[in-house]
Amino acid sequence: MSRRVAARAHSMLEAMSASFAIAVDIGGTKVEAALVDENGAVLAGSRHRAPTGPERSAEELAASVRSALGGVLALIGPDTAVSPERIAGVGIGAAGPVNLVDSRVSPLNMPVWDDYPLSALVADTVHPVVPGVPVTLRLDGLCITLAEHWVGAASGHDNVMGMIVSTGVGGGLILGGRTVPGPTGNAGHIGHVEIGGHEDACPCGGSGCLEAVASGPRTVAWANAEGWVGGTGEELAAAVAAGDPIALRAVARSGRAIGRAIASAASLVDLDIVAIGGGFSHVSPLLFEHARAAVAERATFGYVTRVQVVPSALSGEGPLIGAAALIHRAEMVD
Incomplete structure (x- = not known):
């Protein structure tokens, strides 16, 4: 043989x-x-x-x-x-x-x-x-964090935040190599961190939450209010690629909001890396550029600006892999 x-x-x-x-x-x-x-x-x-x-x-x-x-x-x-x-x-x-x-x-x-x-x-x-x-x-945000830590973009790092930017915005935390769910299971739910300078109403009852500003549907709605004609994140992505000024501003607004939320999280828990997935995260590489620029504004805090902000390495299978990690990597799950 x-x-x-x-x-x-x-x-x-x-x-x-x-x-x-x-x-x-x-x-x-x-x-x-x-x-x-x-x-x-x-x-x-x-x-x-x-x-x-x-x-x-x-x-x-x-x-x-x-x-x-x-x-x-x-x-x-x-x-x-x-x-x-x-x-x-x-x-x-x-x-x-x-x-x-x-x-x-x-x-x-x-x-x-x-x-x-x-x-x-x-x-x-x-x-x-x-x-x-x-x-x-x-x-689900904790699951995507487990997936990225296991076989994705955060492999080799033990202080990780995973994020989903899609219909909503979610997240999860691994600190010191273990998941941090909190007593109710909602720790790391970064979509409901409030972003300064925004008053967008959120279904959670707050205003200016990251999800209310930077989710796919909310970004599209903001662009519509500014005069852009289109109905989906895919159409917005095409408009960004074509150089439409309103679409470009919409992605910049959402990217900055994501970066500010990441900087706040890194200030609080000292992260190595943030891996971002979800359908709307693919709208444009500019989303990540604006997020990184917002993190870089915390120039005095080197422990904040050192955080890497990277796309998910797991495509559409990441959430399923993360759910499976609850079983296959149970030793990490608190």
């Missing part, structure tokens, strides 16, 4: 014996579920999604979760490639706020799920197929 054939056979045997986490990511536009192995790789063909959103009822949202999970659970069984014994647990990353004491969620972008028993819903769906496996819930 040649070395190449032997290596391929060894890789196949490893895949056949790998353990998997069922990863679930629940956000303001969709829920996704997949099988993720102990190396942070999403199993090909296991990724399933269903729509969410503020226009759906509580039961419609629950049906979407069951639908996404159903696609994954169909791959698990005694006569399939993934036996129930190979499932190590279920990790859930959810938009916040979360309530870890009771395993419930109250996502701002889905208000009908106020204090909703999400872990129970997932457990009731999964346990008939994989009896008794643990179900772990954490804020």
